[in-house]
Amino acid sequence: MTIIFLGPPTGGPLRMPVYAFHIPAGFPSPAADHMERPISLDELFSLRAPHVYLVKVEGDSMCGAGIYSGDLLIVDRDREAEHGDIVIAAINCEPVCKRLHRRGSELSLLSENPAFAPRTVGEGDDLVIWGVVRYSVRDHSG
Numbered sequence: 001m002t003i004i005f006l007g008p009p010t011g012g013p014l015r016m017p018v019y020a021f022h023i024p025a026g027f028p029s030p031a032a033d034h035m036e037r038p039i040s041l042d043e044l045f046s047l048r049a050p051h052v053y054l055v056k057v058e059g060d061s062m063c064g065a066g067i068y069s070g071d072l073l074i075v076d077r078d079r080e081a082e083h084g085d086i087v088i089a090a091i092n093c094e095p096v097c098k099r100l101h102r103r104g105s106e107l108s109l110l111s112e113n114p115a116f117a118p119r120t121v122g123e124g125d126d127l128v129i130w131g132v133v134r135y136s137v138r139d140h141s142g
Helices: 041-045
Strands: 001-005 053-056 072-076 086-091 094-103 106-110 119-121 127-137
Touching: 086 106, 094 127
Parallel strands: none
Antiparallel strands: 001 053, 053 072, 072 127, 086 094, 086 127, 094 106, 106 119
16 A cells, blocks of 8 residues: 655635435425534544644555545544554555554554455564544545
C-alpha cells in the first residue's frame, strides 16, 4: 500500500445542512420541514486541529477494513495507538497503513486482506507510529 501525505487541510469552515427524514404513513412533507441545524465537517472530523492530517492511500491491503485504493484518511497523531487501531506508521522507514496488533510483548502490523501476511515487529525493527486513522473518505463518483 502506498501512502501519500497530504498534510493538514486548508481553507475555511464550510457548513452543510443536515436533513432528518422519517417515512410518513400519510401525506409526504417537504424536505425543508426536516432540516436540522447545519453541521461543519471541520468540526465533525476535527479537521482544523493541529494534530490532524490527511493521507491518501493506494493499494488493497486494507480493503477488509473498508479502506480502498484512492481513499483519503483522516489521521490523529495525538491519539495513543492501541491494540486494534488502524495506524499510519513507518517500519524500518517504510510507511504503511495497517491494524496494530498486540499480544503480550509481541507487536504485529496486520493487513485486512488475506493476500497479505502479517508483519511481526522484531527486535531489530524500527517502528514509529505516525497516527491513528479516525475516518476514511471515498470518492464515489466513478
